Amino acid sequence: QPIVIGENAATLSASANLYAQGLWVGAIRPPTVAAGSARLRVTLSAAHTQDDVERLVWSLNNLDKIPASH
Numbered sequence: 001q002p003i004v005i006g007e008n009a010a011t012l013s014a015s016a017n018l019y020a021q022g023l024w025v026g027a028i029r030p031p032t033v034a035a036g037s038a039r040l041r042v043t044l045s046a047a048h049t050q051d052d053v054e055r056l057v058w059s060l061n062n063l064d065k066i067p068a069s070h
Contacts, residue, residue: 001042001043001044002028002039002040002041002042003039003040003041003042003060004037004038004039005038005040006036006037006038007036007038008029008030008038010038011027011028011029011038011039012027012029014027014040014063015027015040017059017063018040018056018059018060018063021059023055023056023059025040025041025042025056026040026041026043027039027040027041028040028041042056
């Protein structure tokens with residue numbers, strides 16, 4: 001599932017923030033996608049639990065509140 005963020009730097013920051021929380025969500029940027037449409041790529045599988053999904057949703061909703069660790 002794509003989550004379009006737009007700017008490359010913001011997308012990379014969001015991906016790094018999620019990774020620091022133990023969530024691997026790839027940042028997809030130009031030239032793979034059009035300029036200005038950088039996005040996170042969320043990939044779910046049957047191995048993910050309801051708790052995993054809820055943790056991801058919480059983390060996505062709180063990206064602006066938790067600084068990324070680099």
